[in-house]
Amino acid sequence: MLKPLCGDEPRLYENLRSFCEQDHPQFQIIFGTREADDAAVAIAQRLQQEFPARDIAVICDPRIHGINLKVSNLLNLLPHARYDWLVLADSDIAVQPDYLRRVTAPLAKASVGLVTCLYRGRPIGGLWSRLGAQFIDDWFRPSVALAQMFGAKRYGFGATLAFRRDTLALIGGLEAVSNVVADDYWLGELVANRGLETVLSDHEVVTDVTETKPDELCGRELRWFRTIRSVRPMSYLGTGVCFTLPMVFGALTLCEINSFSVVLGIIAIVSRLLLFLEAQSRTGSWRELPKNFAAFLLRDALSLALWAWAFSSAKVHWRGQQLSIDEHASARCSG
Numbered sequence: 001m002l003k004p005l006c007g008d009e010p011r012l013y014e015n016l017r018s019f020c021e022q023d024h025p026q027f028q029i030i031f032g033t034r035e036a037d038d039a040a041v042a043i044a045q046r047l048q049q050e051f052p053a054r055d056i057a058v059i060c061d062p063r064i065h066g067i068n069l070k071v072s073n074l075l076n077l078l079p080h081a082r083y084d085w086l087v088l089a090d091s092d093i094a095v096q097p098d099y100l101r102r103v104t105a106p107l108a109k110a111s112v113g114l115v116t117c118l119y120r121g122r123p124i125g126g127l128w129s130r131l132g133a134q135f136i137d138d139w140f141r142p143s144v145a146l147a148q149m150f151g152a153k154r155y156g157f158g159a160t161l162a163f164r165r166d167t168l169a170l171i172g173g174l175e176a177v178s179n180v181v182a183d184d185y186w187l188g189e190l191v192a193n194r195g196l197e198t199v200l201s202d203h204e205v206v207t208d209v210t211e212t213k214p215d216e217l218c219g220r221e222l223r224w225f226r227t228i229r230s231v232r233p234m235s236y237l238g239t240g241v242c243f244t245l246p247m248v249f250g251a252l253t254l255c256e257i258n259s260f261s262v263v264l265g266i267i268a269i270v271s272r273l274l275l276f277l278e279a280q281s282r283t284g285s286w287r288e289l290p291k292n293f294a295a296f297l298l299r300d301a302l303s304l305a306l307w308a309w310a311f312s313s314a315k316v317h318w319r320g321q322q323l324s325i326d327e328h329a330s331a332r333c334s335g
Contacts, residue, residue, distance in 0.1 A: 004073035006040065020054055128213060130292055161187055
């Protein structure tokens with residue numbers, strides 16, 4: 001398991017610890033940073049001490065291999081990996097003890113090139129983190145489920161990317177995505193271009209949503225929207241109708257009001273409410289229902305605003321960098 005780290009984060013220790021508690025019989029964890037004085041190093045070293053029987057390495061390597069600093073970090077970790085099955089997972093992910101067994105099991109089949117995982121949001125904070133978690137639970141997850149229902153087989157999510165070393169070599173190594181922003185998406189594309197299957201694991205992981213200010217949340221989601229727009233422009237254009245509440249009220253305001261339009265509006269609103277309640281049931285958030293419902297009333301309006309805002313520019317802020325998403329979204333990723 002390769003774990004690229006960059007700075008301290010809320011719950012970083014707890015999240016990384018969940019990877020050390022796997023019930024898999026034999027595995028290695030490699031934590032990596034670019035700087036030796038990175039705050040995440042002390043947490044990784046603490047886990048080394050807590051789990052002396054585990055094969056845990058901490059690597060600090062400042063070499064940069066392209067504009068994507070996370071991929072540079074991974075490229076510096078890869079030579080230290082001792083096994084041929086590789087699992088990449090972001091630092092803000094928490095998993096269950098059976099995670100590694102379940103996500104790697106499909107790799108035993110030669111036709112499988114990549115295994116990835118869906119994730120749900122866990123808010124760490126107030127209103128803005130709740131809004132961020134609802135973006136994941138009420139929009140991202142259903143979108144993936146719907147795409148899979150209609151036969152989509154080309155995807156990859158940074159929450160988990162598992163593949164064999166020979167598959168990585170076949171697609172040109174991690175170097176193939178060192179100069180793109182959407183590295184997880186393009187790894188999925190490159191694997192699919194080689195005729196290999198992508199499997200969506202039945203193991204769902206958890207990602208922390210830590211934004212406490214509106215500019216933090218909007219910046220993160222705007223980066224996601226602009227990335228999607230750059231790699232899937234036509235699909236992105238169609239997603240505008242998915243933000244139900246403002247679309248319904250806007251349509252009822254602009255269109256002629258009759259029994260048919262009112263019934264359609266009620267069906268759309270009830271469907272959106274059921275989706276929200278399903279997410280509450282799945283995440284066990286009933287005690288937080290009043291606060292989550294207040295966020296729910298704002299969520300679709302914020303999503304629609306950010307969706308439209310994403311058309312205004314191709315620039316994103318990412319890990320202290322400002323990048324042109326159109327320039328770095330798909331360069332040299334033809335496979």
